[in-house]
Amino acid sequence: MTEHATSGETRIDPITLGVLGGAFQAIGLEMGHALKRMAYSPAAQQVEDLGGGLFTADGREICESDTTPMHIGSIPAYIQGFMRRLEGNVNPGDIIIHNNPYHGASHSPDLCVAIPIFDPAHPNELLAWSASTIHLSDTGGVFPGIAIDVHDVWAESKIYDSLKLYENGVRNEQLWQFFIDNTRTPSYVIGDTEAMIAAGKLGEKRFLGLLERYGRETVMDAVEEFLDYCERMMRAQIEAVPDGTWEAEGWLDDDGRNRGEPLYVHTKITIEGSDITVDLSKSCDNVPTGFNVPFGGSVLPGIYTVIRSVFLDEATFTDFIPQNDGIFRPIKVIAREGSIFNPEFPRSALSRVCPILRASDAAIQALAEVVPDRVAAGSSSIGVGVYTGYIPEKSEYWVHVEINEGSYGGRCGKDGIDAIDVLTVNSRNTPIEETDWLFPLRTERYELRDVEPAPGQWRGGIGIIRSNTFVEGGAFTSETDRAYEPPPGLFGGGTGHTLRLYRIDPEGAEHPLESKQTNYSMDAGSTLVWEQACGGGYGDPLRRDPEAVLRDYLDEFISADGAREGYGVVIDETAEAVDAAATERLRAQRGGNR
Template identity: 30%
Template sequence: MRTDFNAVEIEIARNRLASIAEEVGMALIRTSYSPNIKDRRDCSAGIYGPDGELISQAEHIPLHLGLMPTLIANVITEYGAENLRPGDVLMTNNPYLGGSHLPDMCVITPIFVDGVIIALVATMAHHVDVGGITPGSMATHATEIYQEGVRVPPVRLFAAGELQRELLSLLLMNIRTADKTRGDLMTQVAANRLGERRILELVEEWGVAGFARSARALITYAERRTRAAISELPDGTGSFTDHLEHNGVDEEQIPITATVTVTGGEITIDLSASSGQVRGAVNCSYAVTRACAAYVVKMLADPTLPSNAGLMAPISVVTRPGSLVHAEFPAPVAHGNIQTAQRIVDAILGAFEAFTEGLVPAASSGSMSMVTVGGIDPRTGRYYSYVETYGGGQGAYPDADGASAVHTHMTNTRNTPCEVIEREYPLRVEAYEIARGTGGAGRSRGGDGLYRRLRLTHGEAIVVPGTSRVTTFPWGLDGGADGTPALVEVHRTAGSEQLPSLSRVDLEAGEGISIRTAGGGGYGKAE
């Protein structure tokens, strides 16, 4: 049996499998119901081995892509591969198994040949509501996971090809936007089935053994390349502490400390000195932290490294269970990936900066800056949920300015077009523009943030704005200026009021909310 593949064969296998993952993701996007997936593309897709080992991913959202291998491996272990049958489809959103937050539902389809699982295809998508104390299921002030929505253990949505209607009815009974959620779940199932067909077509061509050898060759190749890329980095150790400014309930300086050690072709990233888990919804799962580590290493060592299980082989991630970066039950986690993941990235980058030169960029806006607006539209009598993350300023590089009004680091979604917002929701977009001058000055200038202002046109709504860097600054490097902080305001008839970075407000028709995201830090002294 051949175990070696030449460079041409590896490249063919890599592209064949990547194209399947991309096709699965595009099918999900094109057939979804909610603007959050259809327009914003808040979803990801990948192909995995029978035990959950990552084989290939689409180029979607770094956070989803980085945590899905941990989640899927844990799901298969907990549910038991021996309990799966052809036609089964699993779903879960449990953050303590490796998920991110409850709106991110993962749907997993095992692929069988002659009664044996040869691979898994999985999609993750952010659903616009999964219950909880606020529309959109993104309450910042939740103090336990039960307030955030319906937590789904690994269960069969389909059993032997049959939809489990009672299970789905129970789930949808607890969700405000049941029609959108049902449609998006079925879209995930259909996209996975497309991936299953494509993989079986590949198996017809390569054979089961050939498919398995190709997957193993790709993982081995990725590990070899990753070790080689890491060995080009300077050996050394660095530590850095950055802070979140709000725990979701109260303003509080919450430390996230990263210590990075590079030795030869291996890296250890230790976040065990970070804060314990906090009262509000900014805690995150270990899988989120692991995703951040993988992202930073790929970003700094070689952005062209293949994204499969081989990438993580030389990377050790150390955390402390029960901490902000390794939350345990019943800690709330809704904004852990929205806020904390971005700060974990900043802390790891700061640690690398301590023993490298000209490698690390200045800090970016530091948040995915999510705004949710939800309630009952009096024109239809039905619940709606507007969910969107906003771009900000990218940190400058030694030789390049940062981009303006873009998603950075762990997020990679598009925006919701203004026309779609006004068609789908009782909202008017009164302003949507680049926040000029918010990027930090320097030899290379930080990118500017963005400004969006929404006004409620009908009824009443609950708004949950969540950003960061309102009371802190995206840091500059090598003499570059810090970026301008973010600003959140509620606009009422009597005037405007500034809000903290994480909050919840009630709006009546005619009132509005605005957010200006932070600018990126500058690099080097301005000449």
């Protein structure tokens, strides 16, 4: 922490500082909009599986797009990763591509495109980076798109480590051709990569515009002031919490190969003054499949995001709190080398989202004792589905990357959010019209799962059910979890529902599937059904407002029997109203029996 970060003094007048802070935020948002508008794949256009922003010369985040934290938060590790090989050998006009998961990448399908920004008055002096990432639909691994059961890092993807796609403004045509020749979906990959180049140039242009208008010293001082300001804000919130250590644990279904062997996840959180340490070292060893998590590119941004959401939720503050490196400084993350959260080379770390979501959820559960009003009950995982097939007339594959939404657990004062990406992801869904239009798939059903939510003073959220029928033969890969351990309730709330994944064959027979599948063949007319896990409840269900229970009944979330059994609320089905006297008697009886 810098000296002026402690004092709170600034070297710039507050008005100029505020203007530049807003300008930084606007640049990040504009880069995100450019990525979404110019990208070619539905995963980028609709799902927003992307991110971008500005970063200091040594990789500290200045500003970011309002998209997926796992993308933007990983870029500092990307920059550190490729600069360790380039050793500072970057020049104006260079454009670097990088996707090595052992040197910063969030995982190998997430390609980073980075453009160095130099001081116009001193062309040899690197000031900052304009960088972005997009999850590319295919990067040339052993299976199309994503795979769970892969042997090592070389099997998961082609690795592009610290390569200059452009050098001094000139594109390396041989590298570009090699890059395009090693994807099954060149149309999407070309469009998405060029979108990242355009967004990077936009960020560079906007930052240079600030330098021209306000001067280098003022702009660079403003960068440091805002990083220090966010650090002060984060530290103040952590310091307000008592010192101590809290732990939580859980289990992942399996590694996608060794069925019936759950994987242990353990999170320990220690607060000392204004510092917080998240230790994942007791979690299981790394696994022989791709179900591991890159430390710098995914573990760090995942934990940073969930800790910020607990301690510095910008929705509860009137002050402007941008997302930047200052927020990360008070957080230390530890993961034992050789564990699932810090795998040993050359283990694959391709399908990393479910483990980091499980660790993030455990971090929230660990903090429930000390900040119960800021946490949620157990949340579900998301489901990443990759659908694929071959297009002979184009000599390329179609690959559809689809996010199946889960749900949050209930939290103090509010029910769990239904049908949403959870914790560290923040992706959107692909409209069913676009799926049916672009791919040989038909969406037969897409709605809230028809189960009753976990009861609580604030009920758990409900995940989605989605049925996709293959019009032509193809295959799918599923990356999801929570088929065996349901999201837990908090403070007396009920347990959520587990995941269901199954195939319906053309004759209508149902075949249960494990949560993780790699390139599973699907005949024409077969249907894949996702029923995502549902979040846990928060608080004693007998304390839920009877009128809220009635609303859930009228909205067909629960039945009259569910109201009675789950909440001790008696509903007059004819009058569609709460029977207050009967409810009071039943709740008194239930309370006395506890």
